[in-house]
Amino acid sequence: MTAEGKLREDIVRLSKSLFDRGFSVGSAGNISAAVDDGILMTPTNSCLGFLDPARLSKLDRNGNHISGDKPSKEVFLHRAFYETRPQTGAVVHLHSTFATALSCLTGIDPSDCIPPLTPYVVMRVGAVKLLSYVKPGDEKMGDMIRELAGRYAAVLLANHGPVVTGRDIATAVYAAEELEETAKLLILLKEAPKRMLSDENVHELKAVFGAY
Numbered sequence: 035m036t037a038e039g040k041l042r043e044d045i046v047r048l049s050k051s052l053f054d055r056g057f058s059v060g061s062a063g064n065i066s067a068a069v070d071d072g073i074l075m076t077p078t079n080s081c082l083g084f085l086d087p088a089r090l091s092k093l094d095r096n097g098n099h100i101s102g103d104k105p106s107k108e109v110f111l112h113r114a115f116y117e118t119r120p121q122t123g124a125v126v127h128l129h130s131t132f133a134t135a136l137s138c139l140t141g142i143d144p145s146d147c148i149p150p151l152t153p154y155v156v157m158r159v160g161a162v163k164l165l166s167y168v169k170p171g172d173e174k175m176g177d178m179i180r181e182l183a184g185r186y187a188a189v190l191l192a193n194h195g196p197v198v199t200g201r202d203i204a205t206a207v208y209a210a211e212e213l214e215e216t217a218k219l220l221i222l223l224k225e226a227p228k229r230m231l232s233d234e235n236v237h238e239l240k241a242v243f244g245a246y
């Protein structure tokens with residue numbers, strides 16, 4: 035099997051895994067991964083649980099649709115990350131429940147909206163930037179990601195959901211799951227006095243495990 039053929043299978047398998055465990059419902063969410071000559075992307079209105087490897091959308095490096103079904107209308111979110119973070123191998127966008135719940139709260143820190151409650155969110159995701167609400171499909175969202183100039187590996191779209199990147203498809207999916215689980219803990223513990231990781235704890239994690 036070619037490298038692209040293997041990647042197509044991986045996208046379908048990991049997307050189904052997210053769908054089967056409720057990280058995505060209906061036709062919500064979209065996933066992309068980089069190939070030598072462009073990106074593979076889940077098609078518009080597709081369900082992550084029932085993808086066909088042969089029908090994934092393929093776009094060239096300039097964003098032109100070259101094969102497969104029509105790409106998701108949120109493709110520009112993905113392209114903005116590939117353009118500004120060259121280490122990006124895959125992008126996962128979900129409307130997962132707890133991260134989306136957090137994205138609707140007022141009074142959260144827009145430059146670190148998933149604060150370091152456990153080590154794994156620091157190791158797998160890093161700081162998450164909250165981006166202002168714009169309607170789905172609005173290309174302004176891509177511009178807002180470009181304005182971050184690659185400083186964040188993940189963002190949370192206000193009243194919408196997370197966009198998480200990784201070096202490869204598995205890393206990006208695991209990071210999206212970690213973000214969702216941390217958001218769940220934050221919501222569960224919302225009213226309780228919490229012991230967060232200290233700045234020193236976070237520096238230690240970055241020094242030992244590196245920052246993506």
Ligand code: ZN
Pocket residue numbers: 063108127128129170194195
């Ligand atoms: Zn969306």
